[in-house]
Amino acid sequence: MFDFSIVTNWIHELLLSIMPEGLAIFIECVAVGVCLVALYAILAIILIYMERKVCGFFQCRLGPNRVGKWGSIQVVCDVLKMMTKEIFMPKGADHFLYNLAPFMVIIASFLTFACIPFNKGAAILNFNVGVFFLLAASSIGVVGILLAGWGSNNKFSLIGAMRSGAQIISYELSAGMSIMTMVVLMGTMQFSEIVEGQANGWFIFKGHIPAIIAFITYLIAGNAECNRGPFDLPEAESELTAGYHTEYSGMGFGFFYLAEYLNLFIVASVAATIFLGGWMPLHIVGLDGFNAIMDYIPGFIWFFAKAFFVVFLLMWIKWTFPRLRIDQILNLEWKYLVPISMINLLLMACCVAFGFHF
Amino acid sequence: MEYKDRKYTYLGSLVHGISTLTTGMKTSIKVYFRKKVTEQYPENRKELKMFDRFRGTLSMPHNENNEHHCVACGLCQMACPNDTIKVTSKTVETEDGKKKKILASYEYDLGACMFCQLCVNACPHDAITFDQNFEHAVFDRTKLVLKLNHDGSKVIEKKKEV
Numbered sequence: 112m113f114d115f116s117i118v119t120n121w122i123h124e125l126l127l128s129i130m131p132e133g134l135a136i137f138i139e140c141v142a143v144g145v146c147l148v149a150l151y152a153i154l155a156i157i158l159i160y161m162e163r164k165v166c167g168f169f170q171c172r173l174g175p176n177r178v179g180k181w182g183s184i185q186v187v188c189d190v191l192k193m194m195t196k197e198i199f200m201p202k203g204a205d206h207f208l209y210n211l212a213p214f215m216v217i218i219a220s221f222l223t224f225a226c227i228p229f230n231k232g233a234a235i236l237n238f239n240v241g242v243f244f245l246l247a248a249s250s251i252g253v254v255g256i257l258l259a260g261w262g263s264n265n266k267f268s269l270i271g272a273m274r275s276g277a278q279i280i281s282y283e284l285s286a287g288m289s290i291m292t293m294v295v296l297m298g299t300m301q302f303s304e305i306v307e308g309q310a311n312g313w314f315i316f317k318g319h320i321p322a323i324i325a326f327i328t329y330l331i332a333g334n335a336e337c338n339r340g341p342f343d344l345p346e347a348e349s350e351l352t353a354g355y356h357t358e359y360s361g362m363g364f365g366f367f368y369l370a371e372y373l374n375l376f377i378v379a380s381v382a383a384t385i386f387l388g389g390w391m392p393l394h395i396v397g398l399d400g401f402n403a404i405m406d407y408i409p410g411f412i413w414f415f416a417k418a419f420f421v422v423f424l425l426m427w428i429k430w431t432f433p434r435l436r437i438d439q440i441l442n443l444e445w446k447y448l449v450p451i452s453m454i455n456l457l458l459m460a461c462c463v464a465f466g467f468h469f
Numbered sequence: 470m471e472y473k474d475r476k477y478t479y480l481g482s483l484v485h486g487i488s489t490l491t492t493g494m495k496t497s498i499k500v501y502f503r504k505k506v507t508e509q510y511p512e513n514r515k516e517l518k519m520f521d522r523f524r525g526t527l528s529m530p531h532n533e534n535n536e537h538h539c540v541a542c543g544l545c546q547m548a549c550p551n552d553t554i555k556v557t558s559k560t561v562e563t564e565d566g567k568k569k570k571i572l573a574s575y576e577y578d579l580g581a582c583m584f585c586q587l588c589v590n591a592c593p594h595d596a597i598t599f600d601q602n603f604e605h606a607v608f609d610r611t612k613l614v615l616k617l618n619h620d621g622s623k624v625i626e627k628k629k630e631v
Contacts, residue, residue: 167505173505
């Protein structure tokens with residue numbers, strides 16, 4: 112199994128041999144930041160392309176196919192178009208909040224993104240309350256959305272932002288609860304330990320029924336939290352013409368768009384880490400030969416395969432179901448998901464207490 | 470609709486909801502793997518097949534002797550809600566001394582046509598029809614005013630009853 116910390120340690124030693132420790136750590140921080148931004152951009156390109164293709168296939172059409180082979184540089188063209196657009200502000204908008212909002216959304220998305228363990232030894236933020244940090248950081252995004260709605264000086268944007276706020280805050284409850292269910296099973300909140308704990312079977316197999324219920328609840332809540340899928344009510348094109356980001360043009364809108372797609376990936380990769388074992392290969396207890404073969408596949412391939420599997424699952428849901436009304440959304444959350452995840456938490460606690468898990 | 474006459478309990482509606490959602494997902498994944506219906510238009514111009522009922526341009530079919538069916542009655546012109554059709558007729562004298570109205574020119578403004586097919590329905594002789602040609606783009610509006618009857622064409626004479 113490839114351990115990424117060998118590389119990072121080697122870089123650290125190399126830098127220490129030519130400069131003082133403080134400077135070395137500073138340079139490492141900058142390098143990590145640059146890598147993070149690069150990975151973010153690459154993933155955004157892949158996700159937007161994937162979304163358009165998958166959407167097309169679900170609607171029995173081909174999707175982008177004009178620019179480049181199979182439309183592969185479509186996203187690059189989109190970004191170029193977006194960057195050359197003029198950024199203008201509506202009359203009477205709150206300049207500071209209007210400009211701040213996209214960055215709040217992006218910052219929340221980056222902070223959450225940094226928590227995710229990509230490979231063995233390749234976790235950027237890895238401390239003992241990682242799950243807590245992730246939940247806290249991801250909820251900064253809603254502040255950005257509310258600021259965008261308020262700062263735009265547009266009633267429809269404000270309605271969109273309020274809807275989004277109501278939706279995200281509601282669904283954070285069941286998302287947090289389903290993660291908590293798994294924390295009960297995992298016994299730790301540190302991402303590296305969570306993944307190590309799945310060496311003898313992924314948690315979705317180990318926790319069987321309560322874990323599967325938690326997985327489904329998490330997928331629904333996560334999908335709602337990134338304003339996607341059947342829950343894309345905050346940007347309901349038919350009623351609000353794009354909701355909270357109506358008044359944004361050019362890259363201001365681009366940041367919201369980017370954050371939405373990366374939040375999708377973050378939700379998927381958290382699901383992959385907590386339920387499907389993150390970078391941990393598929394191990395079956397007793398089959399040592401099989402486990403050894405699985406170990407030859409590098410961890411980040413496992414991680415990205417699982418994450419993109421969940422992304423596909425979420426896109427499948429998005430392009431299948433019609434949009435929900437606001438009362439249906441809140442009904443689903445408060446009448447169904449919250450009670451189910453509460454009972455599920457209890458069930459999981461019983462399972463762990465009596466040792467019903469594998 | 471259904472929930473009004475059939476009352477579901479809390480758990481019943483949950484199970485019902487999940488089962489309908491999985492039905493939807495099953496359908497959409499079938500569509501995902503189905504053959505795509507996209508037509509790649511400029512490339513497939515040669516093998517492009519339009520539907521029979523497709524309304525492209527109004528046209529007046531002529532036979533090999535440069536003859537058409539139009540008797541210049543002007544019903545199409547009256548049926549047209551947009552005044553896109555202008556039938557000009559002239560009166561000629563036949564060999565046996567009778568006066569007869571024949572078609573001089575049939576002008577059709579494609580730029581104002583809304584493809585309602587009322588003119589085709591109004592025509593008692595099936596002289597006009599919509600063809601499949603849909604590539605209408607030109608740089609000058611005047612080019613959209615088309616003359617449907619060919620030069621020197623005449624109406625197909627009905628065979629004299631013996």
